Amino acid sequence: MELFLIFISAAVVNNFVLAYFLGICPFIGVSGKLSSAFSMGMAVTFVMTLTAIVTWLIYHLLLVPDLVFLQYVSFILVIASLVQFVEMFIKKVSAPLYRTLGIFLPLITTNCAILGLALFAVMRDYGFLDSVVFGLGAGAGFTLAITIMAGVREELELADVPQAFKGVPITLVVAGLLALAFMGFAGLI
Template sequence: MELAAIFISAVLVQNFVLYYFLGICPFLGVSKKIDSAFSMGLAVTFVMSITAVVSWLINNLILIPFGLDYLQIVSFILVIASLVQLVEMFIRKISPPLYQALGIYLPLITTNCAIMGLALIAALNEYSFVETVIFGFSSGIGFTLAIVLIAGIREQLDLADVPEPLKGAGIALIVAGIMALAFNGFIGMLT
């Protein structure tokens, strides 16, 4: 696939949140304010870009040549968990301001299924190295776009009169559904 097509597809058409339903937990949890949603998006984009590279290397240099594909799940999850830890320590050492900005969101990413999903989907689609790098970065951008948009809507929702039982997660999911419907319109861009 063309690189531009991968980028557009990951950001708009097959958006991680609105198409693959990955990363719903932070999408619902950290989307009450635009600021924190943006920081979360930044942290996810950062980790996704690194994960894409590392998981590609592991998959294509170790697992496939030695016929160990069945260890994919175990090795990916362990690598991702330790990678997030490593990135966290690294940022704290190198750039305290960035660490302040990403702060508590970094550890939360370990349990974010979007990261694991990224590694698995990239392996499933058999992307080349360059394609994987683009895919990882643009998936992060797509996640950021979705979470910032919904945070903007939810800030306005605070002022609206939402029925009592739907307050919180209920209305957020319905809003996400309407957003997914809008994003559906982008499918035409790729045909």
């Protein structure tokens, strides 16, 4: 039950994108097309879950108690190598997907959602299983948000948007409305 709560909390109630503002760059950059948005969400979920596992192991087996000050440096290194690994994997398995994700794959390294996840897990003192579920939930939440966003933006293509609002501004306004909608989940837990 506890694990289920962690999952729901990370996925919808405290959605990483819409409540914590983590992972805004890909959220705005890759949400133009529904299919690539969904793939991006999947890639992020995958990296998030792996990150949750690996950073928990590193933090609790290596860094505690003497080397805690190395936390940020070691986390970011682990994430960078994980992303590299995922990139090689996708390149091998699906070339079209690799091309669609383009520049944003290496950018997962600097996706604050990933590092944020690792930091939150440490801050909240999650156990191993909690961390893994937290990673899965946060990834699902990110996928949900970016997919909805892409769906809305595909419709927006045909809408008559005021000149000054074209591009980034209208995207941000849509994100604002989405954030309002997601607030409706606040009473869930």
